[in-house]
Amino acid sequence: MKISVIGCGYLGATHAACMADLGHEVIGIDVDPTKVAKLNAGEVPFYEPGLDEVLARALASGRLSFTTSWDDVANFADIHFLCVGTPQKLGSYAADLQYVDSAIAALAPLLTRPALVIGKSTVPAGTAQRLAEYLEHHAPVGAQARLAWNPEFLREGFAVEDTVRPDRLVYGVSDDESAALLAQVYAPVTVHGMPVIVTNPATAELVKVAANSFLATKISFINAMAEICEVAGGDVAVLADAIGHDTRIGRRFLNAGVGFGGGCLPKDIRAFQARVGELGVSHAIDFLDDIDAINLRRRQKVVDLALAAVGGTFAEKTIAVLGAAFKPDSDDVRDSPALDIAASISNAGAHVRVYDPKAMANAALRFPKLEYAPTIEIAVAGSDVVLHLTEWQEFRSVDPATLTPLVRNAHVIDGRLCLDATAWRAAGWTYEALGRPTA
Numbered sequence: 001m002k003i004s005v006i007g008c009g010y011l012g013a014t015h016a017a018c019m020a021d022l023g024h025e026v027i028g029i030d031v032d033p034t035k036v037a038k039l040n041a042g043e044v045p046f047y048e049p050g051l052d053e054v055l056a057r058a059l060a061s062g063r064l065s066f067t068t069s070w071d072d073v074a075n076f077a078d079i080h081f082l083c084v085g086t087p088q089k090l091g092s093y094a095a096d097l098q099y100v101d102s103a104i105a106a107l108a109p110l111l112t113r114p115a116l117v118i119g120k121s122t123v124p125a126g127t128a129q130r131l132a133e134y135l136e137h138h139a140p141v142g143a144q145a146r147l148a149w150n151p152e153f154l155r156e157g158f159a160v161e162d163t164v165r166p167d168r169l170v171y172g173v174s175d176d177e178s179a180a181l182l183a184q185v186y187a188p189v190t191v192h193g194m195p196v197i198v199t200n201p202a203t204a205e206l207v208k209v210a211a212n213s214f215l216a217t218k219i220s221f222i223n224a225m226a227e228i229c230e231v232a233g234g235d236v237a238v239l240a241d242a243i244g245h246d247t248r249i250g251r252r253f254l255n256a257g258v259g260f261g262g263g264c265l266p267k268d269i270r271a272f273q274a275r276v277g278e279l280g281v282s283h284a285i286d287f288l289d290d291i292d293a294i295n296l297r298r299r300q301k302v303v304d305l306a307l308a309a310v311g312g313t314f315a316e317k318t319i320a321v322l323g324a325a326f327k328p329d330s331d332d333v334r335d336s337p338a339l340d341i342a343a344s345i346s347n348a349g350a351h352v353r354v355y356d357p358k359a360m361a362n363a364a365l366r367f368p369k370l371e372y373a374p375t376i377e378i379a380v381a382g383s384d385v386v387l388h389l390t391e392w393q394e395f396r397s398v399d400p401a402t403l404t405p406l407v408r409n410a411h412v413i414d415g416r417l418c419l420d421a422t423a424w425r426a427a428g429w430t431y432e433a434l435g436r437p438t439a
């Protein structure tokens with residue numbers, strides 16, 4: 001099938017490469033000519049494990065290209081996947097839909113033959129209906145320009161796997177023809193036999209924000225338990241294992257620590273609250289305010305622990321921060337707890353030195369005043385406390401004994417609860433972790 005992918009960020013570039021690799025003919029469009037040139041040259045503009053190989057294969061097959069031209073897109077494809085970002089609006093909880101709206105405004109007047117536009121971006125409930133009406137009125141082909149919503153559930157770090165083997169597919173459609181087209185597009189994926197849910201567009205939009213709200217709730221629930229463990233003498237890691245054995249609860253997404261960040265969970269729970277407020281039922285998800293607050297409190301807790309560890313003042317102190325990405329196997333620093341903590345401590349007067357295996361270039365763009373070290377060893381040299389804030393394998397496997405002689409004060413705060421406490425203590429470190437006993 002001939003498809004276009006509109007917006008070539010984490011979601012769109014992965015979707016375009018995977019769809020072409022699965023046998024479709026694909027054109028990707030992005031407003032950023034540098035990104036388009038890189039993708040055409042086989043260069044992934046961000047870090048995503050495995051995507052470079054899929055992109056190389058897809059380009060070599062001749063089935064994939066990238067452009068900045070809307071005419072190319074409209075001439076080439078009959079199915080258009082909408083994969084642009086929907087970030088948080090400045091000064092508001094609501095989603096900023098300007099990229100969605102401008103993509104549809106650019107495409108609609110060029111749709112002179114029947115087409116299906118498939119939204120994948122995370123949007124407030126009701127957006128699909130509004131865009132469907134817009135297409136019907138602005139596309140020369142009128143009602144033959146259809147719209148469906150097919151939310152994306154991919155996780156950064158596992159983007160390729162989640163695209164070619166998703167755990168479910170959701171088709172939000174208003175007519176059988178659109179459902180049939182979606183089934184055809186995803187035929188190479190559904191051969192693996194995952195569940196396909198066919199529903200209306202509003203449900204499909206809501207499935208996505210409900211899923212991310214549930215995940216955020218799970219994380220904040222365990223972080224609330226961590227707060228309690230800290231004062232009651234409990235160990236939240238053991239508690240998570242123990243409740244996780246109950247299959248109704250499950251152990252996944254119960255890792256306590258500095259909480260959730262990234263370009264999705266934080267802004268999605270806020271946009272959901274904004275939209276539900278507009279719909280007049282904000283009380284239904286008032287609890288998401290607490291979920292957000294618990295999450296942000298964990299960041300402050302690390303700042304407080306670091307301050308206590310260095311004797312109550314950050315002046316003249318050097319703090320080493322291991323991790324800048326919002327999670328491992330990603331170079332994404334959007335709303336990263338690690339960087340947020342690093343910036344707060346720097347603003348409070350400490351000298352902060354950050355090391356991350358992949359995210360330092362993005363981090364430096366956002367926080368140029370922090371110092372970035374090329375290795376763990378250089379990051380921790382002469383430091384008064386080490387903060388472990390993104391659980392890269394490199395940090396989990398470092399031998400703490402090699403770091404002990406480098407630091408001024410061997411004190412580590414594990415914000416991700418996955419360093420080997422026994423090994424760090426044996427190497428002479430004071431090991432502290434959120435929600436766990438210190439001794």
Ligand code: UGA
Nearest residue numbers: 152153154155156219253254255259260261262264326327
């Ligand atoms: C999330 C969802 O997991 C995807 O299903 C969804 O498609 C995506 O958002 C999206 O909306 O596009 P992602 O943001 O890539 O994916 O990252 P997650 O793996 O969900 O992690 C989010 C944050 O939660 C990270 O900062 C991570 O460190 C944190 N987290 C995760 C915890 O603190 N504890 C956990 O147990 C799990």
